[in-house]
Every structure is written in C-alpha cells, then in structure tokens.
Amino acid sequence: MSAIDSLETFINTTNVTFDDAVIGVCSKIANELLKSTVPELVALGYFFRYRRIEQFKKQYSCQSNLRRFPVGTVLHYAPSNVGTMFAYSWMLSFLCGNANIVRLSKNADDKQRLTLDIIKKHLGEFGSNNVFVYATHDDNDALAKSADLRVLWGSDESITNIRKSCLRPSARDLVFSHRYSVAVAHSTCIDEKSCHKLVSDIIAFDQNACTCPRAVILFDSSLDDRLKSCELAKGELLQDSSHLRLRWIQCAQAKFDVSVTMNDLCSRVFVVTLNDDCEESRKMFKYLMDTHPTHNSVIKFISDNDHASVSNVLDRHLQTIVDCDIVSSSATREFATHCNPFRIVRPGDSMKFDIIWDGKDLIEEFTNRMRIM
C-alpha cells in the first residue's frame, strides 16, 4: 500500500488535550515498552510512564485563564538515525490531542519496527486519526497538504528537500535539523565512573545521534592523561572501521594546518591542539563535525586558551554539552554563555529525551492556547 493509499483511511479529527482515553492508551504502550529487553524501548516507556504523563498534564493545565487545544493534524518526518525517536514526537503530539501522520524512515533500525508494533497493538479506535506511513519524497506534496504542523527531524539536506513542498498558509514547520554535541572538561576531578558514562554517551547509537559527543574539549592539557581510561579501544563495539576513521582524519590533516596525534593507525581517539588561528580552527572543527564517520571516534581538542576563544570554533549547530566536571559546573556554565548550547547534561545523560528539545517546548508547540479574558 502506498503512503497516499494509507491516508485514505485517515480521519483528521482531534481529541481533547490530555484526554483520559488517550492517556490510557499511552500508559498501555509505555507499560509494554518497559517489559522490553531493548534499552531504547525501555527508555521510551519510562519517559511516558503514567506518573510522568500526569505531571505533564498538571504542569501544562494549571492556569485558569488559559486552555490548551490541539493544533490539528501534525505531520511528523521521523529521523533514521534513532529508531525510537518518531515515538517521542508522535506520543507527545497524540497526548496533546492532535491527529497524526507519521512518515517513517525506511532506513531506520529494528527498534523503529518493534516500537511501531507495540504502538499499533494498543491504538484501537485512535488508529483512524494516527497513521504511520513509509513514503518516498515523491509523496511530500500530498502529505504537506494535510498538515497544520509539520515536524521535521533530519539532516539539513533532507529538511531542505522536504520544505520544497509548501504547507497551507495557516500551517507551520517545527524543525530539528543537523546538530552535534561535545563534552567539556576543565578540572582533573573526573572520576572513572564519569569517564565510563562519557564513553557510553559517545558510542550510543553508533554515534549517529546528534546528542552523542563527537569531541571532548579539554581546557587543561594535563587532563589528557586523566582521560586515558576513557580510550574507546575496548573491543565492545559492534561496527568498526579503522579505514573510515583514517580517511576522515587524514582528509582533515591534509586540508588544514593542524597537528593531530594518534596512538596508531587504528586509533579511535585523535588529539587535536587548537591553534591560535581561530578562523582555521573554526573551519577545521566544522569540517571534522560535518564529516564525522560515526564509527566510534572522538576528537580530543586540547586548548589552554580562554573560553571565548574556544567557543568561537563552535557554531550554531551545537546541541548538547556533556559537562564532565563532577565537583563544580560553574566553569562549564560560564563556557556555555559563550556558545549557547541547547542543553548541558551530566555524563551518561546525553541520550535522555526531554520535552524541551533544541530549545523548543514540544507541548507548547503541539498545542494552541485559548486565552480566557
């Protein structure tokens, strides 16, 4: 069945925001996800546990002169890099009372299919206004016509392509485009536990998620030794290609006048010293982040420069800073004032979802507000 055929059964009726029947369905889905053996599915189930949903309901319904109602039909373009991501987007929108069309990626992993099976099992009567389709970009125009809100998760290239299909005048886009994340360390007070948590952040989803740090910025060269225990050469990784990593780092070395050290040809950790030429450093940093091979590799940038100089190499694509300093976060927070990330998290927390994503409150985005004067 084509994507457009699937839409023939779609009914664009909305529900009340935080409707009890909808909360009931979400709770059933969450309970089944929590029984899964797949960590990403469990994390999704935990996020949407009944108590959390009730908290959302309370948090967003507390003003007597303000009432929320759904935006209408929400069209979600799911990303392919994290298989469960579509469900966060859809379930929040579903809870907000919207009718939903979810355009799934054919390139996503098994977790997308497993999650979808559980959702469909419990949707019941809500299956008519919540449709999941595998569409090609040829269907973008037809899909756009039905949307009041189009939620785009994906690469800059994909999003640019999808946005060629115009929405209705009253509709709008909610965009989650290309981002990268970094870890930052200032002091030598980094314990082994934090190092291991940082490694788990780095290697999650085979480094395909934008929340996985692709670089560790060390503001003190003596920290390099302390982080040795965080070397990624532990043999615990499924996919591996020294060949791709070498290609990545050699291209950067040939292109930019920077010094890169690595233990051997199969290094996963490359140490780059940021030089005084800020423009060259900025270009190189962007190149390394944009061409990252997502094969368990991380750049350790060592800099004795001040916060303002280092933050100049980071651009508006910065999403998350993993703060590795366990004693005091003040230094990292000060650094963040220069580069404005969307989140600062502790090691081990980079993959945690939040209703405020890339600076946007999703419940606010998925609802309209009625002001009672």
Add this chain to the structure above:
Amino acid sequence: MFLERLIELTKHHSEHCASYKRLVGSVNLASIKSIEQIPFVHVSIFKETLVSSIDDKDVFKTLRSSGTAGTQSVIKIDKHDALKQSASLSRLYKACVTDSKRDMLYIDKDVSDIVKREGYNARVAGITGFGVFCNSRASVIDERDTVKSDVLKSEALRNVLLFGFTPKLWQHSDAILECGVKCDDLIVLHGGGWKKLESLRVSRQEFDDKMFKLGATKVINYFGMVEQLGSVYFSCKNGHFHVRGDARAIARDITSLKPIENQLGVMQFLSVIPGSYPGHSILTDDLGIMHTGLCGCGDENKHFTIIGRYKNAIIRGCGNT
C-alpha cells in the same frame, strides 16, 4: 630497490608537500624494512585539497578523476612524471594487451567533445593514454549517443582494439553486434563501471561472452585510478589482476589495517612513478583479495581480485556512465 625508491619518495614528498608532512611527520624512515611499512594516504585526500610536491611553474598537466560522487580528485604532474607514466603504460600494454599497433575504436563520444564539456578526466586519460599505442583512433558514438555504423564497417580497419568503459560497452554491444565490426582480429579492452553493471545484473562472464560474440579474440579488463596513472593492472583469462612493473598491491584488514592475504580487505596500491604528488602509497576504498600461490593462467606475478567498494565509502566511479 623498489623499497628504497618508495622510502626516497616518502622523504621527497615530506620535504616538498606540507600536507603530506602533516600526515606522515612522525614516521621514522630508517625503521622501514618492508613495503608494508611504507606510510599510506587515503585516496580521498586528493578530493579534499590540492596535494602537490611541485611548483606551479612546473605543472605540465592537471588530471581529474571522473568525480561520480560529486567531488573530483585533482592531480598536478610535471613533465617528468608524465613521461614516466607513458613509459610504464607502454611497457604494461605491450606485455599484457598486445605488442602490435592496432586501430582503436573507442565507445564514447569524440574525445575533444568530452574534454570541452568535462575537462581532462579519467575517460579521456584512458582513450588518449591507450590511444598512443595505436595506429589510429576513432570515436564510435555520435552526438545522439548512437553507434556510428560507418566507422565500424570501415574497409580500412585491420586489427582493432575496441576500447571503452565497461557499462558503455555493454550498453552499445547489441548495436555493435548488429553492425558487425569489420576486422581480422579484435581485442576488447575495458575498465571501470562494474557497480553500474552489477545494478543491471550483468555478470563478468555474461559480459565477456557478449564481447566474444562481437568477434573478440581477447577480452581484457583493466583497473587503475587517476591518482596513480601509469600503474595499470590488466586482467588475465581468469579475471585476476596481475601486479607488474613499477607497482605493488596490498590488501589490508578493514579493522586492524594489517596486511592480509586470501581474505577480503581494503586495497592499498604502491607505485614508484608519482614524484609530483604524494601518490606513491595510496589506501583506497576498493575491496579486494590478494591471492597467494600461482594463478592458473601461468603468470607468476602476484595477483588480486577486486570485489567492490567499501559499503560506507563514497561511491567513486571512473566511467561517468
């Protein structure tokens, strides 16, 4: 001698190319005891930036890859390298293809048109490179991408070298068969584009059979790259590429990058020809098997098979087809 020359080239390029020096700066040349220890650069660096060991005033020719993936390799060579490339190609061609002068019919549009539209790319390099060993050179494809039957039926043809990029040859093979190539002896020489042929579900055997139907007495596949022009590998009757002359090949494990034999690895090619740019030891995205033992064809030189491209590698084609 080969190893010494490679070490000299490594030293030479380190001294004359800043980008290359950054890549191999820490290597102790005195400790190198085998060609496997010669540092290698990934072929993609030639796409990312101009990597050269000569001054602009010494540039004799600028070579470009086909750039199927969108980015072309750009290689600048001096006259000395150009001569070495021609001499090497000549020796290899005579040893592996034919030592007699033939009439070349190339399955492509006129070479001057290609240069005008696309510059001096891998297709032009193939046509002109092999063309110098022939008596004459004629294009078989017209502006409308159809076969010029009058060229194929020319009374003047005797011994013919039918040359082209593999998918182009396949695409036009029925039309060529219909016209018939009027000659006494036909050798087919083709290269590149196997990925496209695989997508059309055409096997090597099927391709060769079709060429024999055209009247070919020999069908030879060649493997080479613009980043190491002059070091070309020709297939034997068993489909293996044999390593000859100024070149060597090594297969490396994708994970450890250690040399391996009789197993699938990523291919590294070494050549003592490139003096203008650091292309004497290149790690490619090509997957292949380095075989041990003698090839059934009787050629005692080491031999390898190319299987395809690394899955996550940038698709690089040399045929523009």
